[in-house]
Amino acid sequence: MQKPINKNGFTFIEALFALILSLLIISSLPFVVKQIASFHPYATLDDMEANQLFQFIQDEIHKTISFTKTSKGIELLQSDGKRITIEQYGSIVRRQVNGQGHETLIHDISAFNSTSSNEHTVMISVITLKGESYEKTFSLIPKR
Structure with a gap:
């Protein structure tokens, strides 16, 4: 077998x-x-920080029904009635809700400027303490 x-x-x-x-x-x-x-993906840490700041501002603008340019930054009025302020405070850019709080968005900034060509667009420019400049234009989509 x-x-x-x-x-x-x-x-x-x-x-x-x-x-x-x-x-x-x-x-x-x-x-x-x-x-x-x-x-x-980013040449320097400053590039990444500026990109993250612009992404955060874009997210805030998506929730916004109108914005106003102020002497230090921008003020966003959201659909739920909150007034969001994004402005330079010393060498940082901070976010406040209804004039309260202190959320740091980016640090080591020498200038934070906003220019508005019309009621639906705003250009934000940031200059770091190292002298690097970043800018981005944001559009507010009007509600119909």
Whole structure:
């Protein structure tokens, strides 16, 4: 009587295939690590901070029904009646709700300016203490 053939083990071809696949993965790791290490979406930390400030202002403007340019920044009137003030305070830009609170949005700022060409657009410009300048134009979509 013959013994049944055991089919639970590895064949030489399977072992060779696993070895080749492992070597391919290991040989490509240095290239992947180099790409990950050289990835920098922003040139400096100031670039990232300014981008985050502009993103936050954009989120506030999406909830806004009207805005007013003030001497130090902008004042946003939201649909729920809140009055949001974004202004320079010393070397920071802060956010206040109804004239209360103190939320720092960005620090190390030498200038924070807003200019409005019409009632639906405002351009915000920020100059850091290092002298780097950033600006972005925001549009208020009128409610119909």
